Amino acid sequence: MSIETIRNNRNVQVLLGLLTGIAFGFLLQKAGVTNYDMIIGQLLLTDFTVVKVMLSAVLIGMIGVYSMKLARIAHLHCRSGSIGSTVVGGLIFGAGFALLGYCPGTAAGAVGTGALDALFGAVGIAIGAGIFARLYPILASTILNRGAFPAETVPELIGIRPVVVVAGVAVMILLLFWIFRVYGI
């Protein structure tokens, strides 16, 4: 089976989605980030577990995905953004994140660990997504495209070769981990 056959086969993709979800949920729970207290601790800046998990995933994921892009076995899928969509939506998300204490992935994970509040949160997330779908025509013609970003990727924006930016970001993440270690964070 070639890679294109796998990518285009609906049933295989549904199976892969399930397996990916199981692995993702398992890792999120083992990392501790399906726990409300841990996520709120991050937003109150008293516990840095969420940032450690995210930046470790970014470090390893970035090096792998960019290597696979160079080897032509993976493509990038960046989304364009704007002030009206990315910044406004991101701040609404952040406010909800603090009130709910989970994000969409960790809410699903928390449901699996027996957190009943996360179940209400998950229902809310679906309702919120449905509200957005309803508002989409109005938002698309008014605010979503306001202040479009000048580039799709950070390397394009600053005009530096992607490989150099990957190395720079990797160094910065490792430096932050070292600071966490030194200060016992």
Added chain:
Amino acid sequence: MIEWFTMASWSPYLAGAGIGVLIWTVFVLSDHPLGCSTGFSSTAGMVEAGLSGGKTREMPYYQKFVPCIDWYWVLIIGIVIGAFLSSFLSGTFGIVAVPPFFAAAIGPDAAFRFAAALIGGILVGLGARWAGGCTSGHGISGTLQLALSSWVAAACFFIGGILVAGLLFGFRFP
């Protein structure tokens, strides 16, 4: 080997690295990023289609993100199963209505916590679709591709989250 699966927690660095490797497999086998809010959007679309019929599928947003049982939808089901397996194997699974921190800071009333979670969830779902992704789609999958929109989105998630958490529970840092 088996004790790895029954441990209550792993190093966040190790678990995070595992998520990074998992994302490699998604890029190779499925040719798209790993994101969680799309599955919730599909759920909303399918529920609405079930309640109000065919009109839902003609909505412009659902033409763009067709609500169906696809990779993104089963991902969410998988996350529930995976987190259940992990917590069950380590003996930490337990039905909890009000998380300890919320109970101590705000109060132990379950109905109040559920209402807060529902309203917070609505904002999370609305904001994630508005911004074009959530903590996984933008925060991890997008930032690792060095997408400008994802770095801005991740910053806004945390700016909004830190501000509102501070207003709700009091700023505790440093």
